[in-house]
Amino acid sequence: MYVAVKGGEAAIANAHRLLADRRRGDRDVPALTLEQIAGQLSLAVDRVMAEGSLYDPDLAALAVRQARGDLIEAIFLLRAYRTTLPRFGYAAPVDTGRMRIERRVSATYKDLPGGQLLGPTFDYTHRLLDPALAGDAPVEAPERRALAAVEDCPRVIDILDREGLIEGDGDPAGEPGDLTRDPVSYPVGRDLRLQALARADEGFTLALGYSTQRGYGRVHPFVGEVRIGLVDVEVEIPDLGFTVRIGAVRLTECQMVAQFKGSAEEPARFTRGYGLVFGQSERKAMAMSLVDRALRADEFGEERRAPAQDEEFVLEHGDNVQATGFVEHLKLPHYVDFQAELDLVRRLRAEAGQRRAERGEETR
Amino acid sequence: MGAFATTALATAAVAGGFADPVFDAQAVFRLLMGAMAEPGTVADLGARVAAPAPLVPAAAALLAALADGDTPVWMADPAGAGEAAARWLRFQTGAPITEDRAAATFALLPERHDPVGWASFPRGTSDYPDRSATLLLPVRDFAGGDGLVLAGPGIAAERRVAPAGLPEGFAAALAANRAGFPLGVDIVLVCGTAVLALPRSTRVREG
Amino acid sequence: MRTTAMTAAATPGPAYNFAYLDEGTKRMIRRAILKGIAVPGYQVPFASREMPMPYGWGTGGVQVTAAILGPADVLKVIDQGADDTTNAVSIRAFFRKTAGIATTTRTVEATIVQTRHRIPETPLAAGQIIVYQVPIPEPLRFLEPRETETRTMHALEEYGLMHVKLYEDIARHGHIATTYAYPVKVEGRYVMDPSPLPKFDNPKMHRSPALQLFGAGREKRIYALPPYTDVRSLDFEDHPFTVQSFTEPCAVCGARNVYLDEVVTDDRGGRMFVCSDTDHCGTRRAEATP
Numbered sequence: 001m002y003v004a005v006k007g008g009e010a011a012i013a014n015a016h017r018l019l020a021d022r023r024r025g026d027r028d029v030p031a032l033t034l035e036q037i038a039g040q041l042s043l044a045v046d047r048v049m050a051e052g053s054l055y056d057p058d059l060a061a062l063a064v065r066q067a068r069g070d071l072i073e074a075i076f077l078l079r080a081y082r083t084t085l086p087r088f089g090y091a092a093p094v095d096t097g098r099m100r101i102e103r104r105v106s107a108t109y110k111d112l113p114g115g116q117l118l119g120p121t122f123d124y125t126h127r128l129l130d131p132a133l134a135g136d137a138p139v140e141a142p143e144r145r146a147l148a149a150v151e152d153c154p155r156v157i158d159i160l161d162r163e164g165l166i167e168g169d170g171d172p173a174g175e176p177g178d179l180t181r182d183p184v185s186y187p188v189g190r191d192l193r194l195q196a197l198a199r200a201d202e203g204f205t206l207a208l209g210y211s212t213q214r215g216y217g218r219v220h221p222f223v224g225e226v227r228i229g230l231v232d233v234e235v236e237i238p239d240l241g242f243t244v245r246i247g248a249v250r251l252t253e254c255q256m257v258a259q260f261k262g263s264a265e266e267p268a269r270f271t272r273g274y275g276l277v278f279g280q281s282e283r284k285a286m287a288m289s290l291v292d293r294a295l296r297a298d299e300f301g302e303e304r305r306a307p308a309q310d311e312e313f314v315l316e317h318g319d320n321v322q323a324t325g326f327v328e329h330l331k332l333p334h335y336v337d338f339q340a341e342l343d344l345v346r347r348l349r350a351e352a353g354q355r356r357a358e359r360g361e362e363t364r
Numbered sequence: 365m366g367a368f369a370t371t372a373l374a375t376a377a378v379a380g381g382f383a384d385p386v387f388d389a390q391a392v393f394r395l396l397m398g399a400m401a402e403p404g405t406v407a408d409l410g411a412r413v414a415a416p417a418p419l420v421p422a423a424a425a426l427l428a429a430l431a432d433g434d435t436p437v438w439m440a441d442p443a444g445a446g447e448a449a450a451r452w453l454r455f456q457t458g459a460p461i462t463e464d465r466a467a468a469t470f471a472l473l474p475e476r477h478d479p480v481g482w483a484s485f486p487r488g489t490s491d492y493p494d495r496s497a498t499l500l501l502p503v504r505d506f507a508g509g510d511g512l513v514l515a516g517p518g519i520a521a522e523r524r525v526a527p528a529g530l531p532e533g534f535a536a537a538l539a540a541n542r543a544g545f546p547l548g549v550d551i552v553l554v555c556g557t558a559v560l561a562l563p564r565s566t567r568v569r570e571g
Numbered sequence: 572m573r574t575t576a577m578t579a580a581a582t583p584g585p586a587y588n589f590a591y592l593d594e595g596t597k598r599m600i601r602r603a604i605l606k607g608i609a610v611p612g613y614q615v616p617f618a619s620r621e622m623p624m625p626y627g628w629g630t631g632g633v634q635v636t637a638a639i640l641g642p643a644d645v646l647k648v649i650d651q652g653a654d655d656t657t658n659a660v661s662i663r664a665f666f667r668k669t670a671g672i673a674t675t676t677r678t679v680e681a682t683i684v685q686t687r688h689r690i691p692e693t694p695l696a697a698g699q700i701i702v703y704q705v706p707i708p709e710p711l712r713f714l715e716p717r718e719t720e721t722r723t724m725h726a727l728e729e730y731g732l733m734h735v736k737l738y739e740d741i742a743r744h745g746h747i748a749t750t751y752a753y754p755v756k757v758e759g760r761y762v763m764d765p766s767p768l769p770k771f772d773n774p775k776m777h778r779s780p781a782l783q784l785f786g787a788g789r790e791k792r793i794y795a796l797p798p799y800t801d802v803r804s805l806d807f808e809d810h811p812f813t814v815q816s817f818t819e820p821c822a823v824c825g826a827r828n829v830y831l832d833e834v835v836t837d838d839r840g841g842r843m844f845v846c847s848d849t850d851h852c853g854t855r856r857a858e859a860t861p
Contacts, residue, residue: 329627340750
């Protein structure tokens with residue numbers, strides 16, 4: 001007699017146990033500490049914070065460990081935790097002009113106030129696997145310079161702005177939307193697009209940004225500036241009427257100077273694409289700024305033809321937690337629906353066979 | 365939450381909320397959902413709040429369960445006769461109190477409020493018919509008034525109700541509201557601790 | 572405020588609210604449900620939260636259930652008609668853990684049934700609520716991927732494209748080739764996606780005495796059918812809507828006129844058909860063997 005498969009609960013418990021075992025790995029090897037992950041895999045932690053929309057290196061390190069290094073899984077863990085947090089207030093806009101800079105490069109000027117500062121970059125490393133890193137060879141202390149006063153390092157974009165050569169920086173008035181608190185209805189403003197892009201999957205954003213360079217929504221970009229460093233976070237205390245510094249976050253900002261526009265009424269000027277992400281991630285910030293600019297097509301009367309210019313397409317498909325859930329849900333049982341399809345395909349084939357047989361009889 | 369003076373009014377605003385915010389809100393919502401799903405049935409929400417007049421207990425309970433900072437509540441004369449009620453609602457729910465009908469998510473209508481004025485509450489848009497107001501209308505009793513025959517979703521065939529103390533032109537206003545479906549307002553009659561819902565999907569005739 | 576600890580008692584961890592969601596989120600979902608009930612078949616946008624389970628695995632249904640659930644509820648969760656599929660087991664355990672509520676596998680005992688892909692064979696009764704997990708709530712999505720377009724189509728009641736698609740099937744195959752997620756029209760107004768039910772279950776939605784709620788988490792939509800709502804499967808006069816029928820009865824309980832799973836028993840074409848609804852099948856067997 002047929003007995004249906006049972007014991008889902010026990011199977012799930014056993015799967016979780018096995019997962020925990022594989023996560024821990026060889027017990028003779030010391031377990032990774034969160035300090036090691038946050039300190040030595042810090043770019044993975046940065047990505048988890050950026051796409052998890054939560055700045056907390058310790059929790060992000062925990063998520064990376066819990067997810068066995070699967071960063072999308074770690075982002076998911078951080079997001080699911082973030083959603084339960086109460087909102088105590090909103091920070092004042094951060095001022096990246098007052099960033100304590102660790103790295104800063106501009107592609108538009110050879111030299112500029114504050115200078116070019118390479119900082120901790122992979123850029124000019126030769127990608128040769130380094131056997132020394134297989135062990136724990138001592139590492140030289142870095143060369144440090146005295147921290148320049150923030151005033152000495154103006155944003156490149158502000159230099160262009162003062163000359164009137166680039167469009168304004170948008171309208172600071174009005175409260176920005178929050179797609180984690182309100183349902184999105186299209187068309188959306190640039191505020192929601194930037195929020196979505198800041199949270200979007202790095203690979204998705206990278207591919208879209210790349211596509212604009214290959215002609216799918218070309219924006220003629222120049223990197224005005226990429227800067228990485230710490231920025232103070234301040235909140236306004238309503239009853240006191242002033243702002244209080246509650247901490248600092250590491251940010252990567254990219255100001256992309258894009259194709260100029262002008263018309264009979266307006267003199268030509270450059271336009272902007274903007275990228276800002278938690279942690280150190282130039283790839284993400286630069287790709288974001290390309291896609292931001294591409295999505296502004298309507299503002300400049302550009303024809304929207306490419307995926308990167310289509311806000312519904314970009315916003316609905318850039319979230320890797322949504323995407324991975326829906327792609328992977330296909331492994332859940334679908335046998336009820338498959339049965340319905342089986343039934344139909346069998347019927348259609350039977351009917352076609354019958355029709356062939358009837359035709360055969362007629363010609364005979 | 366802003367500072368408030370320790371007047372008697374303020375004390376009344378702080379008191380009288382749900383004793384158990386999680387389960388009272390759930391219970392009120394479930395009863396209201398049942399009433400909305402089966403228009404014309406009376407649901408007693410229970411004595412869960414104590415709100416200042418002119419707030420009817422059922423209306424106060426409904427708003428305590430469903431209103432918050434995202435849902436402006438319209439009421440008449442919030443600075444005058446409605447001041448204590450407005451203060452209670454603001455404290456208990458965080459909802460902004462508005463005199464602008466077009467901004468209202470919920471509206472606390474006075475008794476026998478003239479339906480002609482209901483047209484200025486949000487009825488939703490053809491793209492978003494859900495962006496519409498829910499009107500709370502106090503009645504004297506759920507029985508003893510002129511008969512109304514209800515039909516539509518939530519009603520197996522027909523359901524007869526006879527609320528007493530309805531404003532003049534109520535049935536005609538509901539018919540007009542139904543004619544605009546899917547746009548329209550949703551109406552909840554309140555009396556004591558009980559509610560009777562008349563969502564826009566309900567067809568109403570006198571009889 | 573009563574809270575339910577998610578973590579083991581020994582480890583001080585984050586404490587979550589009853590049924591996981593915070594009260595503000597529940598209020599927002601509850602308001603969306605009420606508007607959904609007032610406009611049957613219309614998809615109400617809601618600010619879906621990121622749940623501790625993946626999108627596509629029932630986050631919409633779980634949020635709806637969490638928003639309506641009270642301590643006296645008895646919850647049944649099915650996936651493919653079965654209470655013992657892993658995702659059904661997992662969702663049931665989630666609510667046991669976060670809400671401490673009673674659960675059941677018996678359709679008749681449940682106050683709330685959360686489902687993926689089936690409606691129980693035992694007719695639902697007045698007072699019961701069924702919550703559907705919905706992956707793609709927009710019935711027009713496969714014809715038009717843009718939300719801005721489909722929203723306008725619903726606003727204008729512009730459903731011609733859907734009929735054209737169904738008629739193309741007839742022209743090509745002699746049948747409407749949609750076998751699940753078969754679109755319905757609600758109260759003569761909104762075309763609605765019934766979630767990926769086999770069309771076998773569509774007639775059960777029509778004038779059901781139970782309240783039917785639909786939650787799509789990733790797509791951020793909630794919709795509803797109040798009891799006794801008119802729900803018609805789209806069809807044509809010369810090609811009326813029909814449901815699947817099975818030639819043989821359930822191999823286990825002998826039931827006819829129920830939906831069956833095809834179970835492959837060997838690799839030489841051996842197969843048998845058994846009830847998809849495990850509660851229905853088990854109840855029949857229990858009744859047959861006193």
